[in-house]
Amino acid sequence: MRRWLRAAAIALASLALVAKPVMAQQILRDAETEAFMADMSGPLVSAAGMEPRNVQVLVLNDPEINAFVAGGQYVWVHSGLIAAADNVNQLQGVVAHELGHIEGGHIIRSSEGMKAATGITLLSLVLGAAAIAAGGAEAGMGILGMGQQAAMGKFLAFSRAQESSADLAGARYLSKAGLSGKGSLEFFKKLQNQEYRLAIPQEDSYGRTHPLSGERINVLREVYTVDPAWDRPVDPKLEARFERIKAKLVGFVSEPTQTLIKYPESDQSLPAHYARAYAWHKSAYPDKAIAEVNALLAAQPHDPYFLELKGQVLLESGRPADAIPPLREAVQLTQQPLIATMLGHALIATEDDKNFAEAEQVLRNAVARDRENPFAWYQLGVVYERRGDTPRAALATAERYALMGQDQMALRSADAAMQALKPGTVDYLRAQDIAMVSRAAIEQKRKKK
Known part of the structure; x- marks a missing residue:
């Protein structure tokens, strides 16, 4: 009897796991990529009735062709999907679909499907246990097995319905934004x-969380081909930006040898120079990387992201003083906090006291615009420590650990900051907030053990 109860519990747990996306991948933060994603998705977000500034499309370092939403107004796109996409319109089709999940509240409503499936499992558990208790072990086994199968089928049907709903919602957003559905198909x-x-059977999608791609194509073709935007061409400027993003992403995540095969020396396009610059930098050939960046700057001398890359190569090659001018210009052109953080790092890395005042100002501005950057808080903590401001160094450290989910360290640093900061000040209240949240998180984890 205990064995069957344990089997039923495992079945229930497996249902709960189905709806949880994996969030262990590395988030790829890049100023140019985030700006592109915002511009590329903005019309779709507006078409979905959401505020573009509240929705973020972020990239995960994962070679699989996948995208998902996992709560909040975030769309997560795998690097492998961007590498696989042939043009920006294909990427827009994927993002439109994921926005359909957000607008439809599918993550929140997934509990409805799990609840229905769990109800079937519990009923089969009761009936199976009763049969076993009455001496019908074989009948009980059959009831439990059929119950688990029916519960999983119920949940999968619910999931497929959500996917089909998101497909049609994405088609509406593309149409309203005046974008073709060709990329989606x-x-x-x-x-x-x-x-x-992969030899996946194409007869039906009964045992899958998603409808078969052929089924989705057949439905969406009828919607897209009659839409006024069907033959509308891709925005050439946005397409050019996509090619740059794709190239730098390939250069950053791929093995350098693979990048150089995909973008050989004979290819003198801007995306190819971009990809090779990252490949040479990863291979520890800074001179070759700088030569590629200089080719980019020769074509577009004041492109902030080419300047950012030059500063990055110089900084990470042990030349922080040389990295400051291009990074400073890039920050002036964009006011982008990720680039500002790199400039602050370069200023600190010179180990010249004359640069610390600028570093502090740059980093304070960076965290004011983007508080969710642990490295920016780390660098700001270094500046405070160097000038003897121990309380604010502790507060910056608390901010960093809180973002990293290290609650014990965040609490310890926040308590240290409060002991030296004046009560009632903005910094003291912030340290108090971090301490309160961290303490609650620690207590919650303790109760779960």
Whole structure:
């Protein structure tokens, strides 16, 4: 009897796990990529009835072709999906679909599907246990097995319904934004080809969380081909930005040898120079990396992201003083906090006291615009420590540990800051908030053990 109860509990746990996306991947923060994602998705977000400034499309370092939402107004796109996309319209089709999940509240409503499935499992558990208790072990086994199968089928049907709903919602957003659905169909065809290669049966999608790609193509083709935007071309400027983003992403995440095969020396386009600059930098050939960046700057001397890359290569090659001018210009052009953080790092890395005042100002501005950057808080803590401001160094450290989820260290640093800061000040109240949240998180974890 205990064995069957344990089997039923495992079945229930497996249902709960189905709806949880994996969040262990590395988030790729990049100023140019985030600006592009915001501009690329902005019309779709507005078409979905949401405020563009409240929705973020972020990139995860994962080679799989995937995208998902996991609560809040965040769309997570795998680096592998961007590398697989042929044009910006394909990426827009994927993002439109994911926005459909957000607008439809599917993450929140997924509990409804799990509740229905759990109800079936519990009923089969009761009936199976009763049969076993009455001496019908074989009948009880059959009831439990059929119950688990029915529960999983119920949940999968719920999931497929959500996916189909998001498909149609994405089609509406594309239409309202005046964007063609060709990219969406093209990307589904890519997924269909992947299904063929994996020998996934194409008869029906009963045992899947998503409808088969062929099923989705058939439905969406009827919607897209009659839309006024069907033959509308891709914005060439946005497409050019996509090619740059794709190239730098390949250069950053791929092995350098693979990057150099994909973007050989014979390719003198801007995206190719971009990709090779990252490949040479990763391979510890700073001179070759700088040569590629200089080729980019020769074409566009004041492009802030080319200047940022030059500063990065110089800084990470042990030349922080040389990195400051291009990074300073990049910050002046964009006011982008990620680039400002790199400038602050370069100023500190010179170990010249004359640069610390500028570093503090730059980093304070950076965290004011983007508080969710642990490295910026670390650098600001270094500046405070260097000038003897121990309380604010402790507060910056508390901010960093809180963002990293290290509650014990965050609490310890926040308490240290409060002991030296004047009660009632803005910094004291912030340290108090961090201490309160960290203490609550520690207590919650303790109760779960």
